Amino acid sequence: MEMDQSKAKSEGEVPLGSKIRYPFGGGGAQRGLTIVDLVLRVVALMATLCSAIVMGTAHQTLPFSTQSTQFKAVYKDLPMFMFFVLVNSVACGYLFLSLPLSIFQMVKVASVTPRLTLLIFDTMAMALETAGASVAASVVYLAYQGNTVVNWASFCSQFDSFCRRSSQSLIGSFGAVLVLVLLITLSAIAMSRRITNTQS
């Protein structure tokens, strides 16, 4: 390829073998995409952090208690909510660790490895985050609606504040899923633009 480049140069052609080559101004667009990537990553980080905190601190103690009625509710009472907090913490940690790589690809636009690494790990983080958000959503749904067929009673009429906070924490989590889908899509588009630019 080095040979290709010198040949091309000698014939007065575009040095297509050079490290950065975007004949149609692709370099600027690539850099723009990396900035969007970093911003979205910070947004997703904040969303997962908020979700974990809101669910983790959601608790309610009823002013009364009988033998049959539960008088205190925390996220640890339901394994799905524990999973939700765990998953959001892991996703938040990953997103924080991914920031340096996102900044690195902003500086080294031509490098493929950071973008590929981020795309693959983003996909895994997205799967994990979707699983966490979905199981928590299903429990929140059952907590509000109950299910008469299997005799699961709704408990949100009693634990209204706990249920409200639990459902609020879903917003950040599903928001993070959307942002991660967007991040994966952006990475894929950036890669395809690179191929199109280098090919054309």
Add this chain to the structure above:
Amino acid sequence: MEMDQSKAKSEGEVPLGSKIRYPFGGGGAQRGLTIVDLVLRVVALMATLCSAIVMGTAHQTLPFSTQSTQFKAVYKDLPMFMFFVLVNSVACGYLFLSLPLSIFQMVKVASVTPRLTLLIFDTMAMALETAGASVAASVVYLAYQGNTVVNWASFCSQFDSFCRRSSQSLIGSFGAVLVLVLLITLSAIAMSRRITNTQS
């Protein structure tokens, strides 16, 4: 491809406008990846189809019935199981529709658009499939374990066959999620190889 390279050498030109150019034998590897893509797609299709059928046909009628005990269980009794069947059907339909595009990219290895299209839609299908599998898994968990804190009783001691089939249907669904993660990863790797090959 061999011809392209030799032509370039003999004519002292780089066939930069040519459609396929993988100086280091990237073409064969690219084609290999497209075959793996097609096979995995068929596997995921079968997995989602089986999951939808197994869950959709799971039903159990108890030999006895009282006023307080439910005597029949079908997937429609729980909204999460309905969502699971719906999501698996949608994913199955999408995977079927994606087969022609997968075959097309096998024929036209150099074309970027089909790979990008598949990557983006695979990501969405993966998010949907993960959500469906997760909500069904959370209900299956609760059906087996129950939850004493919120007074949700396990009903799998009665509906053992229904619960067994429900949990079996999860295997295909989570399998499909794994295959979709693999498909996205493969597409990303194929794209990065293309960049590396054209750049170096």
